[in-house]
Amino acid sequence: MRICFVCVGQVKKAGISEAAAEYLKRIKRYSTVEIAEVKDESASPKTPREDILRAEGGRLLSKIKPGDYIAVLADSGKEMTSGAFSKHIEGLMVSGRKRLVFIVGGSYGIHQEVYDRADIVLSLSRMTLPHDLARLVLYEQGYRAFTIMRNEPYSH
Structure with missing residues (x-):
């Protein structure tokens, strides 16, 4: 299953950009990844x-x-543990979905038409996160989800 991250804008902060690139590289060990900004x-x-x-x-x-399969990120969405997030992704893989698309909005939020198209609305936190940081957390949790699925140590 391909994983696509569709995001408004680019990651502009150097430290976050470097960390995001590292987690994307790690996710690519497990799945084909697309980034659409x-x-x-x-x-x-x-x-x-x-x-x-x-x-x-x-x-x-x-x-x-x-x-x-569209997963929109919003602070009002469904919260999951890392384990539940991993199981959710694994379930989509087993079901034969071709592409999982995560949508991260910009500083103004996300239009209702995008929410209406979503299969699920997920929350990384009840707190509002800057979209750069939300992307980083999402990438990290994506990597963590695959290590949980494969029962692999997280830090390797």
Whole structure:
């Protein structure tokens, strides 16, 4: 099963970018990984939030293919332990899904149309995380999920 991370914007902070690259490299030992970064909407302070969300949401939705399993990240989503997250991914693999798509929104959030397309809304934390940090945590948990599935030590 391919794992695709569809994200608004790019990771800009050097330390986070380096750590993210390391976890993505580790995940690639277990699965084919795709990264799709869509442009964040540049807007003036007068631009309505809904317009920004709609524009970014359209870009996110353009990366989804028929049959994809869509997991949207939001602080209001379902919380899982690392073990439960691993079992969830393993269940998708066993079910024959071709692609698991994680969607990480930008600083304005995610448009309702994207939520409506989601198969699941997941929360990494009840706290609001900067999207750079959310991506890093997601990549780390993805790697951890595969080590749990394979009963491998995490630190190797």
